[in-house]
Amino acid sequence: MANVTQFSREEIEKIYNQPLLELVFQAAQVHREHQDSRKIQCATLLSVKTGGCAEDCGYCSQSAHHKPGKVKSKLIGLEEVKIAAKEAREAGSDRLCIGAAWRSFRNDKDLQSVKAMIRAIKDEGLESCATMGMLTQKQADELKEAGLDYYNHNLDTSPEYYSKVITTRTYQDRLDTLEAVRNADMKICSGGILGLGEEQSDRIGLLEQLANLEPQPESVPINVLVPIKDTPLANVTPIDWVELVRAVATARILMPKSWVRMSAGREKLSEEAQAMCFMAGANSVFSGDRLLTTDNNKPDSDKILFQKLGLSKLEQNRPRNANLNTVESVEPPASQTPLSPISAPAQLIQIGKKQSQEISEDAHAYLG
Numbered sequence: 073m074a075n076v077t078q079f080s081r082e083e084i085e086k087i088y089n090q091p092l093l094e095l096v097f098q099a100a101q102v103h104r105e106h107q108d109s110r111k112i113q114c115a116t117l118l119s120v121k122t123g124g125c126a127e128d129c130g131y132c133s134q135s136a137h138h139k140p141g142k143v144k145s146k147l148i149g150l151e152e153v154k155i156a157a158k159e160a161r162e163a164g165s166d167r168l169c170i171g172a173a174w175r176s177f178r179n180d181k182d183l184q185s186v187k188a189m190i191r192a193i194k195d196e197g198l199e200s201c202a203t204m205g206m207l208t209q210k211q212a213d214e215l216k217e218a219g220l221d222y223y224n225h226n227l228d229t230s231p232e233y234y235s236k237v238i239t240t241r242t243y244q245d246r247l248d249t250l251e252a253v254r255n256a257d258m259k260i261c262s263g264g265i266l267g268l269g270e271e272q273s274d275r276i277g278l279l280e281q282l283a284n285l286e287p288q289p290e291s292v293p294i295n296v297l298v299p300i301k302d303t304p305l306a307n308v309t310p311i312d313w314v315e316l317v318r319a320v321a322t323a324r325i326l327m328p329k330s331w332v333r334m335s336a337g338r339e340k341l342s343e344e345a346q347a348m349c350f351m352a353g354a355n356s357v358f359s360g361d362r363l364l365t366t367d368n369n370k371p372d373s374d375k376i377l378f379q380k381l382g383l384s385k386l387e388q389n390r391p392r393n394a395n396l397n398t399v400e401s402v403e404p405p406a407s408q409t410p411l412s413p414i415s416a417p418a419q420l421i422q423i424g425k426k427q428s429q430e431i432s433e434d435a436h437a438y439l440g
């Protein structure tokens with residue numbers, strides 16, 4: 073399904089720069105017109121291969137170009153993935169996302185191993201997501217055939233700022249992988265990272281790119297940089313939480329049916345700031361106390377916050393019977409009064425298990 077509406081950067085600027093409370097109010101209205109605003113989708117993230125990545129993403133401690141990423145782990149075994157899937161299910165997640173610190177699949181053996189992991193996740197009755205770097209069309213088709221529901225590949229920032237953060241692959245490389253994912257009929261999870269030293273115009277430029285994908289990404293993770301010692305962006309000035317609220321609200325307005333996920337950096341937010349993000353239309357989080365190798369909100373603190381805000385996990389509506397090879401996706405309810413004819417959405421999430429102890433504890437939590 074193609075988008076009919078294309079958004080100009082000027083239009084997005086106008087939305088983004090409204091008085092904050094007007095922006096949040098508008099986003100909250102859009103959220104309620106398109107989705108159940110009381111439901112939060114929760115997913116678990118599992119790193120299946122950590123460190124030693126050939127890419128040079130400036131924020132990432134898994135890059136072999138930076139000191140913390142020089143140590144790498146091996147691809148974990150299938151049994152570990154099965155255990156993680158069971159634990160994720162028992163913890164109330166409805167999706168398990170597996171991530172590998174690769175530029176792309178190194179060989180067919182790795183691809184076949186990941187396909188087996190995807191089948192194991194599906195057997196547990198969970199939705200599956202993977203983030204493995206760049207994909208060829210053939211690889212994307214094979215992952216789809218194995219049952220992969222979502223592929224995560226972030227655009228990270230605006231096209232203009234991108235080369236200040238990553239030099240080993242281009243923005244177009246990323247768009248090409250997203251196209252392969254779409255051609256394989258999988259759902260897209262793609263978002264970015266705020267606080268990379270970019271200008272506000274770059275945050276708007278990122279949203280412009282995402283909102284104008286056709287169809288729009290079903291899942292839009294919005295990360296805030298967690299600065300990591302000995303990486304190029306270790307000393308970047310942090311952004312104000314208001315910028316996160318603005319980005320979440322604008323994403324919600326532009327992509328009313330997508331899952332807008334608060335991802336890395338949520339742990340640093342107060343309950344009040346998180347509540348403002350939920351009000352602004354965030355409806356997805358990573359649950360679990362680890363995100364790949366950085367801390368995430370403790371499950372208990374999420375439970376308490378959700379109770380205070382009257383929110384509940386989406387998984388409560390999902391079938392829980394394991395050993396199903398096909399589980400119906402629960403998509404956000406269709407719009408009754410759409411603001412604009414935008415493509416169908418979805419989402420994914422990540423949580424984390426503490427693992428790969430040989431890797432720096434300061435490794436990153438940003439996928440792809």
Ligand code: SF4
Nearest residue numbers: 125127129132135173
């Ligand atoms: S963000 Fe992903 S692609 Fe970039 S260096 Fe880290 S693991 Fe590699």
